[in-house]
Amino acid sequence: MRARGRRKTSYAADIAVIHSGRQWLTLAVFIGLLVVLPLVLNATHNLNWVTFLNFTLIIIIAVLGLNVTTGMTGQVSLGHSAFIMLGGYGLAMLTLKADWPFWAALAVSTLVTGLIALIVAIPAIRLKGFYVAVVTLAFFYIAQYVIRNLDITGGTFGLIGIPSPSIAGMSIKGDVRWYYLLLALTILCVLVSVNITRSRLGRSFLAVRDNDVATAALGVNVPLTKLRAFFVGSLFAALAGGLWASYVSVVRLDQFTIWDSIWYLGMIVIGGAGSTAGAIMGVIFLRLISQILHVIGTSDLIPLSSTVTIYSTQIIYGLVIILFITLKPMGMISIWQKFKINYKRWPFGV
Amino acid sequence: MDAATILLQLVLSGILVGGVYGLIGMGFVVTYRSANVFNLAYGQFVMFGAFIAWSFIGSPQEPRLPLPIALFLTLIAVILFGLAVEYLLFRRMIGRPMHATFILTLGIMALLHGAAMLIWGPGVHVLVETVPRGAIHLGSIVLSQEYVWSFFLAVIIALALALMFQRTRLGLAMRAAYDNQVAARCLGVSARMNAQITWAIAAVIATLGGILMGTVHGISTTLGELVMIVLAVVLIGGLDSLIGCVLGGLILAIGMNLSSYYLGPHLPGVEGIFSMALILIVLLVRPSGLMGTRPIERV
Amino acid sequence: MLELKNIKAVYNDIVLALDDVSLTLEQGSVVVLLGSNGSGKSTTLKSISGVLRIEDGELTEGIVELDSHRIDRLNPEQIASLGIRHVLQGRSIFPQLTTEENLLMGAYLRRDRPGTRKDLEQVYEHFPKLAPLHDRKSGYLSGGEQQMLVIGRALMSHPKIMLLDEPSLGLAPNLIGDLFSILKQIKDAEKTSLLIAEQNAAAALAIADYGYVLQSGRIVASGKAESLESYAKVKRAYLGLDKNGAFLSRHDFRQKITDDDTEA
Numbered sequence: 051m052r053a054r055g056r057r058k059t060s061y062a063a064d065i066a067v068i069h070s071g072r073q074w075l076t077l078a079v080f081i082g083l084l085v086v087l088p089l090v091l092n093a094t095h096n097l098n099w100v101t102f103l104n105f106t107l108i109i110i111i112a113v114l115g116l117n118v119t120t121g122m123t124g125q126v127s128l129g130h131s132a133f134i135m136l137g138g139y140g141l142a143m144l145t146l147k148a149d150w151p152f153w154a155a156l157a158v159s160t161l162v163t164g165l166i167a168l169i170v171a172i173p174a175i176r177l178k179g180f181y182v183a184v185v186t187l188a189f190f191y192i193a194q195y196v197i198r199n200l201d202i203t204g205g206t207f208g209l210i211g212i213p214s215p216s217i218a219g220m221s222i223k224g225d226v227r228w229y230y231l232l233l234a235l236t237i238l239c240v241l242v243s244v245n246i247t248r249s250r251l252g253r254s255f256l257a258v259r260d261n262d263v264a265t266a267a268l269g270v271n272v273p274l275t276k277l278r279a280f281f282v283g284s285l286f287a288a289l290a291g292g293l294w295a296s297y298v299s300v301v302r303l304d305q306f307t308i309w310d311s312i313w314y315l316g317m318i319v320i321g322g323a324g325s326t327a328g329a330i331m332g333v334i335f336l337r338l339i340s341q342i343l344h345v346i347g348t349s350d351l352i353p354l355s356s357t358v359t360i361y362s363t364q365i366i367y368g369l370v371i372i373l374f375i376t377l378k379p380m381g382m383i384s385i386w387q388k389f390k391i392n393y394k395r396w397p398f399g400v
Numbered sequence: 401m402d403a404a405t406i407l408l409q410l411v412l413s414g415i416l417v418g419g420v421y422g423l424i425g426m427g428f429v430v431t432y433r434s435a436n437v438f439n440l441a442y443g444q445f446v447m448f449g450a451f452i453a454w455s456f457i458g459s460p461q462e463p464r465l466p467l468p469i470a471l472f473l474t475l476i477a478v479i480l481f482g483l484a485v486e487y488l489l490f491r492r493m494i495g496r497p498m499h500a501t502f503i504l505t506l507g508i509m510a511l512l513h514g515a516a517m518l519i520w521g522p523g524v525h526v527l528v529e530t531v532p533r534g535a536i537h538l539g540s541i542v543l544s545q546e547y548v549w550s551f552f553l554a555v556i557i558a559l560a561l562a563l564m565f566q567r568t569r570l571g572l573a574m575r576a577a578y579d580n581q582v583a584a585r586c587l588g589v590s591a592r593m594n595a596q597i598t599w600a601i602a603a604v605i606a607t608l609g610g611i612l613m614g615t616v617h618g619i620s621t622t623l624g625e626l627v628m629i630v631l632a633v634v635l636i637g638g639l640d641s642l643i644g645c646v647l648g649g650l651i652l653a654i655g656m657n658l659s660s661y662y663l664g665p666h667l668p669g670v671e672g673i674f675s676m677a678l679i680l681i682v683l684l685v686r687p688s689g690l691m692g693t694r695p696i697e698r699v
Numbered sequence: 700m701l702e703l704k705n706i707k708a709v710y711n712d713i714v715l716a717l718d719d720v721s722l723t724l725e726q727g728s729v730v731v732l733l734g735s736n737g738s739g740k741s742t743t744l745k746s747i748s749g750v751l752r753i754e755d756g757e758l759t760e761g762i763v764e765l766d767s768h769r770i771d772r773l774n775p776e777q778i779a780s781l782g783i784r785h786v787l788q789g790r791s792i793f794p795q796l797t798t799e800e801n802l803l804m805g806a807y808l809r810r811d812r813p814g815t816r817k818d819l820e821q822v823y824e825h826f827p828k829l830a831p832l833h834d835r836k837s838g839y840l841s842g843g844e845q846q847m848l849v850i851g852r853a854l855m856s857h858p859k860i861m862l863l864d865e866p867s868l869g870l871a872p873n874l875i876g877d878l879f880s881i882l883k884q885i886k887d888a889e890k891t892s893l894l895i896a897e898q899n900a901a902a903a904l905a906i907a908d909y910g911y912v913l914q915s916g917r918i919v920a921s922g923k924a925e926s927l928e929s930y931a932k933v934k935r936a937y938l939g940l941d942k943n944g945a946f947l948s949r950h951d952f953r954q955k956i957t958d959d960d961t962e963a
C-alpha cells in the first residue's frame with residue numbers, strides 16, 4: 051500500500067485552508083448536501099428538524115465569536131449570552147421603534163454591541179483568568195436588569211413582531227428560506243473565523259492565550275489584543291442575536307440565560323478551544339444531544355414531561371463538559387486530528 | 401418610625417444576614433486557597449447540602465429523624481460528597497490551567513442543578529423548626545429570631561474555623577501549603593490529604609450555610625443562585641481571607657438592605673444588581689479586595 | 700545509606716538534565732556536589748526528594764535507593780517521612796507565615812510538643828538572629844535571614860539526611876563560614892548525612908568528606924574532599940569554562956594560568 055506522506059514547500063501552502071483538489075471536491079459535496087438537506091427533511095414532513103438546523107446555525111455563528119474571545123485568546127467570558135441578547139434587542143428596537151430597514155438595523159446593532167463589549171472588556175483586560183469571567187458574569191446580570199426595567203425594551207414582556215429581512219425583494223419567511231439565509235451567513239462567518247486564525251491578529255490572540263508575559267516581551271500589546279478579541283467575539287454574538295430575534299420575531303429576557311453562556315463555553319471546550327472546526331463540532335454535538343432527548347421525550351416510547359427533558363439535558367450537558375475537560379481537554383478536534391494524521395501517514399502512523 | 405430607627409433596623413438586620421453570607425463565603429475561600437479552584441458550582445454545593453439535610457431532618461408536617469442524628473448523618477453524607485468531588489474530579493485537574501478547572505466547575509454546576517431539579521423539583525421545601533421562630537422587639541426595632549439564631553451559629557462556626565486555621569497543626573499545614581506547595585510537601589504535608597480535607601470542609605460549610613439559609617427562607621433549588629452573593633462576598637473581602645469574608649458578607653448584606661429600602665421604590669429589584677455593581681467596583685479599584693493577601697514583593 | 704545508580708533525569712519529556720549519574724552518601728558523611736549553573740546539581744537533589752516529578756520531570760533510567768529500598772517512585776511527602784529533608788534552592792519559605800510558624804512546619808511530621816519546643820530553642824541558638832524575629836512575617840525577613848530560616852526549619856525534624864541546595868546563597872562571606880560550621884556541628888552531634896549542592900566550593904569542601912563535580916548533567920570528577928580541593932578541574936568545571944578557557948574574564952584567566960601551573 052502507498053504511504054500517504056505529503057510535504058508542504060512554503061508557509062503559504064502550509065496555512066492554506068484547502069490543500070488539494072480532492073479537498074475542494076469533498077467541500078463541494080458537503081455544501082451540496084447542506085443545500086439539499088432541508089428538501090429531504092421537508093419531504094418527510096419533519097419540519098421541526100429544519101427549525102433545529104436553523105437554531106444550530108445561529109448558535110454556530112454565536113459560538114464562533116466566543117471561540118475568538120475564549121478559545122483563541124483565553125479570556126473566559128460568561129457574558130456571551132448577554133452580547134447575543136444585546137444584538138437581538140438592538141435589532142428589535144431599531145426596526146420596531148425607529149422603523150429602520152432590517153439590514154441597516156442589524157449592522158448598527160452589531161456594531162453598537164461591539165462597542166459595549168469594549169467597555170465591558172476594559173475592567174476585564176486588567177485582570178486575569180476567572181476575574182474576566184466574573185466581570186462578564188456581572189455584566190450579564192446588569193444588562194438583564196437594565197433591559198427588564200426600561201420601557202423601550204418592553205420590560206419583562208419583551209418586544210414582539212420583529213420583521214424578517216428581505217433579499218432582492220424576496221421576503222425571508224418560513225423555515226426553509228431562513229435556512230438558506232442562515233447557511234449562507236454561517237459559511238461567511240466560518241470563512242471569517244478561519245481567516246482570523248491564519249492572520250497576524252489570530253496569531254497575536256493565540257500568543258496572548260498561551261502566555262501573557264512572554265507575549266508582551268515580544269512586543270505584542272496584550273491589553274489591546276484582548277480588547278480586539280472581545281470586540282470581534284461580540285460582533286459574531288450580536289449578529290447571531292439579531293438573526294435569532296428576527297427568526298423567531300420576538301425578543302424576551304428568558305431567551306438569553308446564564309446557562310446558555312455556560313453551554314457556549316462547553317461547546318468550545320468539547321469541540322477543542324481555538325479551532326473553528328472544533329467550535330462547530332461542539333455546537334452540533336450538544337445540539338444533537340438536546341434534540342435526541344427532545345425526540346425521545348415527545349415519542350410514545352418513553353414519554354417525558356418537558357421539565358424532565360430540560361433537566362436531563364442539563365445533567366447530560368454538565369456530564370459531557372466534565373468528561374471532556376477531565377479526559378479529553380483538547381476536545382473532539384484532537385480526536386479527529388489524530389485520526390487524520392494516522393490516516394495520512396499510513397502505514398507509518400503511530 | 402423615624403429615619404434613624406429605620407436606618408438602624410436596616411443595618412441590624414443586614415448584619416444578621418451578612419454573618420450567614422460570610423460563613424457561606426468561607427467554604428468558597430477554602431477551596432480557592434487550598435485547592436486553587438474558583439468554584440462556581442459552590443452555590444449548588446449549598447443547595448445540595450441543604451437538601452441532603454432536609455432529607456434526613458424532614459419537614460414540619462413530616463419530620464424524619466431526631467435533629468442530632470439527622471445532623472450527624474448529614475455531616476457524614478456531605479463529607480463523603482466532598483471527598484467524592486475531590487477524588488473523581490479535581491484530583492485529575494492538578495497541574496492543569498486554572499481556567500480549565502473553572503470550566504469544570506461550570507459543568508459540575510449544571511450537573512448538580514439538573515439533578516436537584518429532577519430529584520426535589522422546583523418547589524420550596526420547609527425545614528423542621530431547627531431554631532425558635534418569632535419576632536424579637538428591641539424598642540421599635542423588630543428582628544426575627546431565626547435570623548438572630550442563624551447569625552450566632554454562623555459566628556460560632558466561623559470562629560471555630562478561624563481557630564482551626566490559626567491554632568492547629570492541620571491549619572498551619574494548610575496555610576503553609578497555600579503559601580508554598582512544594583516546600584510544604586518537602587516537609588511531609590501530603591498534598592492529597594490536604595485536598596481531601598479541603599473539599600470536605602468546603603462541603604460541610606456549604607451545608608451548614610444551606611441549613612441556616614433554609615431555616616430562614618425554606619429550601620429550594622434557587623439556593624444555587626447564592627453563588628452570585630458568594631462571589632460578591634469573597635471578592636469584596638479578598639479571595640483568600642476568612643476575616644475578609646465576614647467583612648464582605650456584612651458590607652454586602654447591609655448594602656443590599658439599604659439599597660433595597662432607599663432605591664428600591666424607584667428601581668425595583670435593585671438589591672440584586674447591587675452585588676454585581678459592587679463586584680465591578682471592587683475589581684476595578686482593588687482587585688485583591690479589602691483583606692486579600694497581595695504577594696510580598698522582595699528581591 | 701543513600702545511593703543513586705545511573706540515573707537519567709528528563710524535564711518535560713525533552714530536556715535532558717542528568718545523564719548516567721551515580722552517587723553514594725554514607726550515613727553520617729558530608730558530600731558536596733559542585734558544578735556551574737545548569738549543570739544539574741538541583742536536579743540531582745530533586746530526583747532524590749521526589750520534587751523532580753512535581754516539576755514535570757522524571758527519571759527515565761536508573762534508581763535511587765535508601766538503605767537498599769527503592770525510593771524513586773515516591774512522592775515528596777513520602778520521602779520526607781523517611782527522614783530526608785530537601786532544602787530547596789532560593790529561600791523557599793512560607794512568606795505569609797511568621798518565622799516561628801515556618802520553623803514549626805519543620806516539625807510537621809513530629810507529634811511531641813516538648814521536643815518541638817526544645818528544638819525551637821536550639822534553632823534560635825544556632826541562628827540567634829532569628830530569635831527576635833520569631834513573630835515577624837517571614838516574607839519580610841532579609842534574604843540571609845530567610846536562608847537561615849529554611850535551614851533551621853529542616854533541622855527541626857532531626858533528619859537522617861539533609862539535601863541542601865546552595866545553602867550559602869545570599870549570605871555575607873563571614874556568615875558562610877558560620878553556616879558551614881553549624882552544619883558540621885549538627886552532623887557530628889546527630890550523625891546526619893549531608894548532601895550539599897554548592898557554588899562556593901572552598902567553603903563546602905572544607906567540611907566535606909567526598910565530592911562530585913557535575914558538568915552538563917554528567918559527573919566529570921569525584922574524589923575525597925582534600926584531593927578535589929587541589930584539583931584544578933573543580934574550578935574549571937565550577938566556573939563553567941571549556942578546555943580552551945573560552946569566556947574567561949581577565950581575572951579568572953590569570954587564576955587559571957596559576958592553577959594550570961600548579962597542576963603541571
Ligand SMILES: Nc1ncnc2c1ncn2[C@@H]1O[C@H](COP(=O)(O)OP(=O)(O)OP(=O)(O)O)[C@@H](O)[C@H]1O
Pocket residue numbers: 710711714715716734735736737738739740741742743754788
Ligand atoms: N523545571 C524545569 N523544566 C525544564 N528544564 C529544567 C527545569 N529545571 C531545570 N531545568 C534544566 O535542567 C538543567 C539542570 O538544571 P539544575 O537546576 O539542576 O542546575 P543547577 O546545577 O542547580 O544550576 P544552578 O547552579 O543555576 O542552580 C538546566 O539546563 C535547566 O535549564
Ligand SMILES: [Mg+2]
Pocket residue numbers: 740741742788864
Ligand atoms: Mg540549582
